Amino acid sequence: MTQALVFIDNPGPALKKSSLELLTIARSLGDTAVAFNGELHDDVAAALGAYGATTVYRPSAADLDDYLVAPKAAYLAAAVAASGAGTVLLENSADGKEIAARLGIKLNAGVITDVVGVDADGTAHKSVLAGSYNTTAKATSAVAVLSVKPNSVDPEAAPAPVTPETVTVEVPADAAANAARITARSAKPASGRPDLGEARVVVSGGRGVDGNFGPIEELADALGGAVGASRAATDAGWISHDYQVGQTGKTVSPQLYVSVGISGAIQQKAGMQTSKVIVAINKDAESPIFEIADFGIIGDLFKVVPQATEEIKKRKG
Amino acid sequence: MEETLKIVVLVKHVPDAQFDRHITGANNTTDRDESILSELDEYALEAALQLIEARGGSKAGNQVIALSMGPAGAVNAVKKSLQIGATEGVHLSDDALAGSDAAATSLALAAVIRHLGADAPVDLVLTGMASTDGETSLVPAQLAERLSLPQLTFASSLDVTGGKVVARRDGDTHSDTVEASLPALVSVTDQINEPRYPNFKGILGAKKKKITTLSLADIGVGASEVGTAGSLTVVESAQARPPRTAGTIITDEGDAGIKLVEFLAAQKLL
Numbered sequence: 001m002t003q004a005l006v007f008i009d010n011p012g013p014a015l016k017k018s019s020l021e022l023l024t025i026a027r028s029l030g031d032t033a034v035a036f037n038g039e040l041h042d043d044v045a046a047a048l049g050a051y052g053a054t055t056v057y058r059p060s061a062a063d064l065d066d067y068l069v070a071p072k073a074a075y076l077a078a079a080v081a082a083s084g085a086g087t088v089l090l091e092n093s094a095d096g097k098e099i100a101a102r103l104g105i106k107l108n109a110g111v112i113t114d115v116v117g118v119d120a121d122g123t124a125h126k127s128v129l130a131g132s133y134n135t136t137a138k139a140t141s142a143v144a145v146l147s148v149k150p151n152s153v154d155p156e157a158a159p160a161p162v163t164p165e166t167v168t169v170e171v172p173a174d175a176a177a178n179a180a181r182i183t184a185r186s187a188k189p190a191s192g193r194p195d196l197g198e199a200r201v202v203v204s205g206g207r208g209v210d211g212n213f214g215p216i217e218e219l220a221d222a223l224g225g226a227v228g229a230s231r232a233a234t235d236a237g238w239i240s241h242d243y244q245v246g247q248t249g250k251t252v253s254p255q256l257y258v259s260v261g262i263s264g265a266i267q268q269k270a271g272m273q274t275s276k277v278i279v280a281i282n283k284d285a286e287s288p289i290f291e292i293a294d295f296g297i298i299g300d301l302f303k304v305v306p307q308a309t310e311e312i313k314k315r316k317g
Numbered sequence: 318m319e320e321t322l323k324i325v326v327l328v329k330h331v332p333d334a335q336f337d338r339h340i341t342g343a344n345n346t347t348d349r350d351e352s353i354l355s356e357l358d359e360y361a362l363e364a365a366l367q368l369i370e371a372r373g374g375s376k377a378g379n380q381v382i383a384l385s386m387g388p389a390g391a392v393n394a395v396k397k398s399l400q401i402g403a404t405e406g407v408h409l410s411d412d413a414l415a416g417s418d419a420a421a422t423s424l425a426l427a428a429v430i431r432h433l434g435a436d437a438p439v440d441l442v443l444t445g446m447a448s449t450d451g452e453t454s455l456v457p458a459q460l461a462e463r464l465s466l467p468q469l470t471f472a473s474s475l476d477v478t479g480g481k482v483v484a485r486r487d488g489d490t491h492s493d494t495v496e497a498s499l500p501a502l503v504s505v506t507d508q509i510n511e512p513r514y515p516n517f518k519g520i521l522g523a524k525k526k527k528i529t530t531l532s533l534a535d536i537g538v539g540a541s542e543v544g545t546a547g548s549l550t551v552v553e554s555a556q557a558r559p560p561r562t563a564g565t566i567i568t569d570e571g572d573a574g575i576k577l578v579e580f581l582a583a584q585k586l587l
Contacts, residue, residue, distance in 0.1 A: 068468060068486070068495050069458065094454070094471050094488065101458035104420055110549030111419060113453040127558065129338045129450065134556045135345065141549045180467040180501070183483075184494035195489070201586070223587075241508055242489070247334065247449060248357065248507045256586045266334050273561060277584055279577065285568075292561040295580045299569025307574025312587065315578065 002055065003030025005085035007076055007099065008048075010038035010065065015047045017198055020155035022089045022148055023051035025118050027158060029087055033057060034164070035079035037064055037072060045164070052158030054165065057082060061171040067179035069095060073102035074175035080107060080143060082169050087122060092147040093197075100145045110139030115148045116253075130247065130270035150198040151253060188242065194226045196243065201225030201256045202275075204245055206268070207232040208261020208282060208301055213239055215305040216260055222312040228252065228272075230262045246271035261301050264289025281305065320480065321378040324365045324441045325430055327457075328383050328398050329355040330391040331450040338450070344416045344545055345552035347450050349387070354394040357445030359401070359512035360505050364475055365443050366402045367510065375404045382407055382433060386414060386425055392528065399523035400515035406528040407433065413533055413540035418548035419451075423459035425543050428536040430464060441482070442502040446471055457504040467497030473508040 004026035008019050026032040033055040034048055040058065048056055057079040064071045076099060080088055088103065090096040097113050104111035117125035123136050124146055139145070196202065201223045205216040207230065220227045228245040229238070245252055247270040257275035262268055264280070264287055272278070273292055280293035281301050290296045297304055330352045332338040339348040362383065369379035383398030385391045386409040395406035409429050417425065430439055442464075447454040454470075461468035469475075472484035472495075482501045486493045487508070515523075533540060541547060565580075567573060581587050 068470070068493070070462075070468065073462070094486075097454050098458040098468070098470060101419065101455040102462040104455070104549065105423070105459050105462040108420075108549065111453075111455055112550055113455060123553065128452075128555075129340070129347070130334065132338060132558055133340050134558050135340070135552050136554045137550055137552045139550050178465045178467050180469045180484075180495040180497040182493045183496045185491050187491045188489075190490075197489070242487070247452075248446070256581070256584075270334070277586060278561070279580070281573075281577075285566075290566055291563050293566070294564035295577065296564070296566035297569055297573045297577060298566065299573050303571075304569055304574045304577065307572075308577045309574075311575050311578040312581075315582070315587065 001031060002033040002083040002085045004032050004087045004089060005035055005080055005083050006032065006053070007035045007088065007090045008037070009072065009095065011044055013041045013043060015044055017155060018091050018150040020047070020051060021150065021153050022091065023048070023053065024153050024156045025148060026089055027052045028120060029118070029122070033083045033085065035076050035169070037075065049164050050157045050161045052162060054162055055083065056164045056166050057169045058166060059171045060168050061175070063176070064171070065182070067176050067181055069098045070102060070179035071171065071175035073099045073106060075169060075171045076103050077106040078171060079169045082167065086143055088143065088145045090145070090147045092149045097147050100147045104145050107143050109141045109143035109145050111145040112137050112139065113147045115146045116152045118146060118148070127274055130266070131274040149253070191227070193220060194224070196226040196228055196245070196250050196252060199226035199252070200254050201258070202228045202245070202252050202254045203258040203260065204228035204230065204262060204272070205233055205260050206230035206262030209233065209238070211236070211238045215302060215309070219258065219305050219309045222309045223256070225254070225256070230268050259289050259293070260305060262289055263287045264292065321372055322368055322440045322477070323380045323382070323437055324368065324443055325382045325384050325433060325439050326358070326362050326365045326398065326403065327426065327442070327444040328358045328362065328385045328394045329448045330385060330387050330394040331355040331448055334449050340555040345555040346416055349390060352390055352393070354397040355445060355449050357447060357449055357507060360507055360509055361443040361445045362398055362401055362403060363510045363512040364505050366513070368477055380404050384409070384426070384429060386422065386429070388415070395528055396523060397515070399526045399528070400519045401513060402519060405526055408528060408530045409536070410530055411533040413544045416545035416548065417543050418550045419453055419455035419459055420549045421543040421547040423456050423463055424547065425533070425536070425538055426456070427460055427463040428538045429531060432531070432536045438500060440499045441477065442466065444502070444504045446504050446506045457502060461502040464502070466500055466502045468502050469495050469497060470504040472503050472505045475503060475505065475509060
């Protein structure tokens with residue numbers, strides 16, 4: 001009997017770290033199955049087995065990607081029914097949360113988003129109101145639907161790998177009725193850096209960089225981190241909105257967040273104040289960012305940041 | 318001339334994020350005493366106003382109905398929307414709604430939207446990308462599911478022509494163009510437009526606009542279907558996170574970059 005079902009949508013040739021985290025959490029709840037969508041590469045199938053998935057469900061329809069969210073929720077509902085799972089785990093992306101939302105209505109199941117930890121009894125931990133409260137929540141329904149943020153647990157393979165059984169799930173015929181159709185898709189250029197939402201180190205620039213993200217990018221690369229930005233910087237058009245950290249951008253919780261030339265208004269704090277260690281560099285000693293920084297430097301970022309980058313390169317040889 | 322549109326915009330009354338926000342009471346709900354119109358809903362309202370202005374505005378029979386659900390104070394979100402330019406307002410208010418989670422909220426809002434469509438159908442439901450308090454982004458998708466409407470969510474552009482709605486959705490790795498027929502539900506991001514401020518004329522004019530207050534009985538929803546009774550999730554505990562305290566702050570004397578790296582090394586972050 002399956003206890004936990006993990007939804008994995010189009011991973012490509014390798015599973016993301018966040019998917020491995022979902023599988024690790026699922027195993028802590030009991031027997032784990034995967035509802036898979038997209039092409040299943042051999043390496044991915046092997047990783048699913050290594051992480052203890054005993055069953056891999058696949059949809060009978062191949063056109064789920066042609067529509068926005070809705071038919072994937074219909075497929076997932078059918079997979080939940082086939083597996084008998086009591087907990088469904090999804091990634092905390094826009095798509096993941098919306099599939100969770102619709103699944104919740106279909107199954108009359110409680111949905112909890114932005115989860116950072118799950119206890120064995122299904123209690124979900126999350127932080128709310130821009131990181132000012134830690135809460136625990138539980139679904140009171142037969143099935144619980146949880147979307148889990150990246151970096152919530154350390155991925156851990158199963159003690160012994162299994163060979164998952166593959167089961168095809170019949171996607172309801174009306175799954176795409178009343179769904180918005182995706183008529184065009186354009187890939188965004190890859191930066192070669194870690195994904196902002198998953199990175200262990202984030203270096204963000206704000207108004208103070210005055211249009212020049214060069215020093216930010218060089219420090220991020222020296223630290224093996226992702227580049228972020230404040231809303232002031234994205235609104236100014238210096239960098240794409242994709243990089244925005246804050247209430248209306250990404251919420252990040254890395255091991256290290258380096259804030260450069262950012263005043264630290266509430267909109268920005270909302271996106272980063274649960275970071276483990278915060279470093280701030282700003283020329284204005286009155287900036288609110290210094291109130292929450294573990295290490296703050298009052299100074300000219302165009303002097304401090306390149307000096308730090310050089311020193312890191314020197315130490316790393 | 319384009320077809321006229323009847324648009325419902327969901328507006329939420331949320332605690333002002335500029336100040337400390339609190340969770341209170343036995344059900345761990347958000348304290349809403351000092352609340353404002355959720356900033357992210359202003360983008361949805363602006364998108365609605367731009368759509369009707371391109372069609373001759375309210376004089377040509379277009380409607381933008383600002384809908385809010387919540388206690389007495391939530392009517393302020395409706396009033397603010399009327400000042401900005403919504404043509405009428407609806408406030409769903411009922412004591413039994415307190416403590417509603419996304420499932421219960423979407424159930425109640427779906428019933429209101431059906432109620433508002435009883436005389437003439439609603440063409441478009443517009444929402445923000447998230448509330449600035451709960452931030453779950455669940456309600457738009459759940460509302461679309463309950464109303465069997467196509468959902469075009471996280472739209473950073475929106476075009477409605479000839480009964481068809483086209484939106485751009487920017488994801489992490491790609492941008493999608495999504496398309497559906499009306500009626501539809503659209504949630505918009507803060508990238509879609511620059512919301513207007515209410516002007517003096519708008520503030521005066523708002524006083525003459527109609528606000529309809531609805532109770533659960535008006536929309537045919539039972540008290541046990543919403544509120545904590547109708548919710549499928551429960552917040553069991555809420556602990557204020559200890560505020561972060563400032564650490565070491567230094568002023569650059571020519572070697573702050575080196576000192577920063579020494580700090581990172583000591584924290585084992587290199």
